[in-house]
Amino acid sequence: MSDSSATDDANGPRGTHGSWSSFSLKELTHDQSAHNSRFDHVNRHNRSNRGGLAKKQKKHQNGRALLGDNIKKNGKHKLHKAGKVDVSVDVSNGKVVGLTAAHPTKGNLQARKVKSRQKLADTQPEVIQTSMRMAQASDWYYGWWFVDDEEDDWYYWFSADVVIVDETWIVYG
Numbered sequence: 001m002s003d004s005s006a007t008d009d010a011n012g013p014r015g016t017h018g019s020w021s022s023f024s025l026k027e028l029t030h031d032q033s034a035h036n037s038r039f040d041h042v043n044r045h046n047r048s049n050r051g052g053l054a055k056k057q058k059k060h061q062n063g064r065a066l067l068g069d070n071i072k073k074n075g076k077h078k079l080h081k082a083g084k085v086d087v088s089v090d091v092s093n094g095k096v097v098g099l100t101a102a103h104p105t106k107g108n109l110q111a112r113k114v115k116s117r118q119k120l121a122d123t124q125p126e127v128i129q130t131s132m133r134m135a136q137a138s139d140w141y142y143g144w145w146f147v148d149d150e151e152d153d154w155y156y157w158f159s160a161d162v163v164i165v166d167e168t169w170i171v172y173g
Helices: 025-049 063-072 125-137
Strands: 058-062 075-082 085-092 095-103 107-109 112-116 141-147 153-159
Touching: 058 063, 058 075, 063 075, 063 085, 063 095, 063 153, 075 095, 075 153, 085 153, 095 141, 095 153
Parallel strands: 058 153
Antiparallel strands: 075 085, 085 095, 095 107, 112 141, 141 153
16 A cells, blocks of 8 residues: 555655646756756866866876886986976885976976775886785885876876885775
């Protein structure tokens, strides 16, 4: 036995405002067109700023391979140029202790520490042996992440043996 005072199958649930039919189609159409125009503006903005692409990209780099033998030298070492951004790392006693993403007009961009169990950057053949040994000791890869002018996400990944592992790394995802 159903309670027809609580619902009306043709018109939806009833509440203090009556059935669903109490909303006018004009109100819903107006709300939807306002919603669509806001998103059309955002999409036009994204397409014009990103050469037709509306989705930002995730660009994963093997930081360890880019650093090479400089892991043995203390100091600041340039890794890569990510668009206009110069990317460098600070090395101390064989460990990468920080990453700097220097934009020519905006200064240093915020770089965050992330970790992942998934291998997101390819390793070069000479690094594979080290990576395989590290996978046995640690299931995590550690990286620094920043966002560039194009709103693309850049990640520079390292194995656990070349970073200081502590609780400050957040899970990538």
